[in-house]
Amino acid sequence: MNDYLVLSGILVVIIGFALKMNPLLVVTVSAIVTGLLGQLPLIEVIEAFGKAFNDNRYISVVWIVLPVIGLLERYGLQQRARTMIERIRGATMGRLLLLYLAFRQITAALGLTSVAGPAQTVRPLVAPMAEAAAEKTHGELEEDERQQVLGMSAATDNVGLFFGEDIFVAIASILLIQGVFQSYGYELTPLQLSVWAIPTAICAFFIHGSRLLLFDRRLRRRPRLPAKSSPEPRA
């Protein structure tokens, strides 16, 4: 029974997130609680926490793209992305995101996971294009519809990445599976594993893809809102 005490840290996380407390604080308290209940001295917990933070700095390197993206926004990148989509005949939000889903799955399957992402592609290009396409075909968006379009843009990026990357043989997760099975005496090659990522990748494309097209249809069915009176493009 005593063993189950180390799960208290999980409880801290769940309660903290539910109460919408600052996640950095929640995570730190959870780490300390878990460590102490796991019979580790406080100093050792802080050391483990600090070492892992330092080892994972590569996750935060991606923010170096912000000066370029911000600079291009200053000169109208998002506005230009919108204009371009408005000019393409037959472009809808659903079709645009479907195309992006395919692009993301295929590039991830080739091992190119960092060519796209929320900072590199979604904020500067995909989200403004999706929003413009939705407005073009469905008229002015209500605020909660706009939030859904933004959410769907980021969601499509994630689904494409997750269910494409495992088809690549040298990705970390494939190597992890191989390592775990090896330690139990099962010799698997990366290729053997990565081919079995293909059925799920296809399912992901069809499930998420049909949701995108259904989203289009849902917007099309509701009455068109009157266009905004001001000719100014939105931010």
Place this chain on the structure above:
Amino acid sequence: MITLGWLYVLAGIVFTAFALMSAIDRTNSKRFGNAAFWGLLAFSFFYGDALSDLGNGILVLALVAIAGFGMLGRGQPVTTSDGLRAELAAKFGNKLFLPALLIPITAFAGTILYNYTAFGGSGLFEERWVTLILLGIGVLAALALACIWFRPPALAPVEEGRRLMDSIGWAAVLPQMLAALGAVFALAGVGDVIGQIAGNVIPEGNVFVAVLIYALGMALFTMIMGNAFAAFPVMAAAIGIPVLVQGFGGDPAIIGAIGMLAGFCGTLMTPMAANFNIVPAALLEMKSQYGVIRMQIWTAIPLLACNIALIYWLAFR
């Protein structure tokens, strides 16, 4: 050889610039909080490896204190108005896309060239980080191109970058913090306990129920840890290998590969996977930090069901 360390220096320079400009930004009433937060991150990128583990731990606690007690504000650097942006967009046209596309294209074409031509034999880049290093090179190239074409004021890249950075705020380091939490969980043996629980609930002789618990366990434990990598060794050791492979004679490659993907379905549904779910919501300035997860749930649940069916049908033929 260009290594990950070079990128860390570049990131250190960028965060130092954010910190300095934050410190003199009088539009932000919490400007010293911002300066300290981005300054500590810059310090971590420059000197993290020179610090002891305890030193790094204290640095993290300082970051948490700044963010957790509301000392982080949001600067309002001077930028162009929406109206002016529309005019500029019309003036520059598709030229605006080139620097933006130069970043992914450099990473894409560079990785391909490096892996499949003699260029790779040069050993110019650290093997494990080729794409990320090329991304950094792409950023520098795009920045140079944008500066030549648009002739921005000298500080504009820093100020525009800081505008976006402040809009993301503390969420920028949450993914790194969660990775650190995962390490503490592992040290305290959280995975072993979860594995024991999962192993105890399996009824004898029912393949489908065993598959169900394996896949749901992967998804749930991934949601708790925010990462399928932490969940996989635990669930594989508790159910995947002893019950599904050794007990029922399932195909190990299928159970391993699709089990991991069942975990990825969990990643789509948890705020603990902050870099995929919380950071984009902040970056898109969405109203709710759960706005991205909300759109992902209805892809994740049917896909999890597909994964359960795929393991059941394919692994036990």
